[in-house]
Structures are given as C-alpha cells and as structure tokens.
Amino acid sequence: MFDEFTSVVDRDVAKCCSSALAKTLRKRGGTQFVAVSCHFDILEWLQPDWSYDVAAARFEWRQRRRRPEVPLAVHRVGREAWSLFRGHHYLSADIHRAARCYAAFWNDKAVAFVATLPNPGIKRAYREHRLVVLPDYQGVGIGNAMSEFIANVYVSQGLKYFSCTSHPGLIHHRAKSLLWRNQRLPTSKIAKASKSGFGGGTRCGSLTATFEFLGRRPE
Numbered sequence: 326m327f328d329e330f331t332s333v334v335d336r337d338v339a340k341c342c343s344s345a346l347a348k349t350l351r352k353r354g355g356t357q358f359v360a361v362s363c364h365f366d367i368l369e370w371l372q373p374d375w376s377y378d379v380a381a382a383r384f385e386w387r388q389r390r391r392r393p394e395v396p397l398a399v400h401r402v403g404r405e406a407w408s409l410f411r412g413h414h415y416l417s418a419d420i421h422r423a424a425r426c427y428a429a430f431w432n433d434k435a436v437a438f439v440a441t442l443p444n445p446g447i448k449r450a451y452r453e454h455r456l457v458v459l460p461d462y463q464g465v466g467i468g469n470a471m472s473e474f475i476a477n478v479y480v481s482q483g484l485k486y487f488s489c490t491s492h493p494g495l496i497h498h499r500a501k502s503l504l505w506r507n508q509r510l511p512t513s514k515i516a517k518a519s520k521s522g523f524g525g526g527t528r529c530g531s532l533t534a535t536f537e538f539l540g541r542r543p544e
Contacts, residue, residue, distance in 0.1 A: 330360035331367055338461040339364065343371040345464025369393050391535055395465055397429040397436070399474055410438040410457040415492060425456050429471045436462040437471040441479070450485035456495075469498050476504075476538035499536045504505040506536040513523050 329340035347370070350356050360371060368376060370392050377384050405418060406428050411418040418425075424440035437458045443452035453476070458468045472488070474497070480484040485510070490496060499505040 326359040326361060328357050328361045330362040331364055332362060335362070335461070336366055336436075338432065339367055340370040340393075341462050341465050343367040346462065347372050348385070390478045392465075395431060395467060397467065397474075398430055399427055399471065400428045402426050405423065406435070406438065407440070409437070410459065411437055413460060414455060420455055422450055427471075427475055429467065429474075431462070432466075434494075435459075437467050439471055439475045441475065444485070444487050446486060447487075449483065450487065451479050452486070453488040453490075456488075456490075468495070473504055473538070477540060479541040480538055487535060488538070489533050489535045491533045496534045500534075504539055505536040508537055509533075 331342060334342070335477040346358070346489065351508055360367075362371070369390070372392065373384050373387060374389075404422070404424060404426055406426055407420045411420070420440055421442055422528050424442055427439045427441075428435050429439075439453065439456065440455040441451045442454045444452040453472060456472050458469060458471070476486045476488070488495075488499075488505075500507060
C-alpha cells in the first residue's frame with residue numbers, strides 16, 4: 326500500500342508517474358499495488374482495477390481504458406535551452422554549435438528536447454543529434470512522439486531524416502514501427518567490434534542502430 330500517492334508532486338508529473346507505474350506493474354503480472362490518494366486526476370492514468378471513494382462511500386470495479394493523450398506544443402528554441410536537458414542525456418552532455426533545437430511543452434512546462442544536424446555525405450538529409458525527455462515525464466511515450474513529430478517536419482519538406490541511437494527503448498520502438506526503416510540494426514558482429522572501440526559502437530562502447538524516417542501516411 327502506498328499512502329499519499331502523488332500528493333507532493335506536480336500534477337502533470339503525477340499523471341506520468343501513474344501511467345508508467347501501471348505499465349510496469351501489468352508487465353510484471355501478479356503484483357498487487359494499492360494507492361491511497363486524495364487526487365482524482367490520476368485515475369485515468371493509473372487505470373486501477375477498482376477504486377473506492379471514501380467521501381461518497383462508493384466502490385467501483387473498473388475496466389481498463391486507454392489513458393488520456395499528452396497534449397504537446399513544439400517550438401523552435403535556441404541552443405541555450407539545452408542547459409535544462411543536458412544533464413539527462415543518456416550518453417553525452419555535449420551539443421553541436423550548428424544544431425537546430427526544438428522543445429516540447431506540456432501546460433507551458435518544457436518536457437522534451439530534440440536537436441538536429443545536416444547528415445554528412447547525403448544531400449538534403451538531416452539527422453537526430455540529441456533527444457531528451459526530462460525524467461519526471463518519461464514513460465508515457467513523449468520521446469517517441471517528439472522524435473517522430475520533428476522527423477515528419479523534415480520529411481514533409483522533401484528532406485531525408487535519419488537517427489542513429491544506442492537507446493534500447495528507441496531501438497525497440499522503431500524496429501516495430503512502420504514509420505521507420507532500419508538501415509542497420511545491432512548484430513553480434515557489431516557487438517564484438519564495439520567492445521574494442523571499433524565498428525558500430527559509440528565512443529562509450531554502446532551498440533547503435535540507424536533508422537530512416539519514412540513519414541506518416543495520409544489518413
């Protein structure tokens with residue numbers, strides 16, 4: 326049992342934490358979790374099997390529903406915005422001085438950041454340089470949504486767009502998505518080479534995969 330669940334955090338953070346926790350608990354299976362809270366705004370995000378309203382003395386079995394959407398506003402920003410996100414990048418706090426920078430805002434709070442660069446060796450092509458979601462807002466798909474929104478902006482202008490990443494979550498999502506085409510997925514050969522600092526690994530020895538964004542199909 327978790328008493329005062331989400332009572333001392335920002336309400337948008339509370340929603341993200343609730344959704345991420347619910348997803349983790351259902352993946353594990355067999356784990357019971359009881360949240361005691363005075364906040365009703367987390368119900369649609371936590372998606373509990375049942376709820377009890379003490380004030381109304383009402384018990385309710387619930388059917389699992391799709392959680393609410395996260396409304397994001399994306400804007401072009403200056404490189405100085407990177408200072409808010411740099412400490413949370415999984416590989417590097419560096420950013421190229423020629424990077425184009427974008428930030429996503431939820432209820433006027435900056436929650437995610439993407440930077441792009443021209444892709445060397447390919448005409449009219451760009452690549453994802455940095456992608457960061459602040460820790461409090463991770464677990465609800467903001468990173469993939471932000472990445473694909475920016476990618477689609479470039480592709481809709483007739484440009485090619487690529488991303489090379491070693492983040493397991495991004496690789497897993499893009500390998501299954503129809504929006505991305507893998508140019509190179511990690512293999513055992515790359516894994517062996519990366520241990521010695523060569524081949525498909527990054528400078529820290531992580532495996533990388535490269536994807537090209539194909540664009541969203543018209544509905």
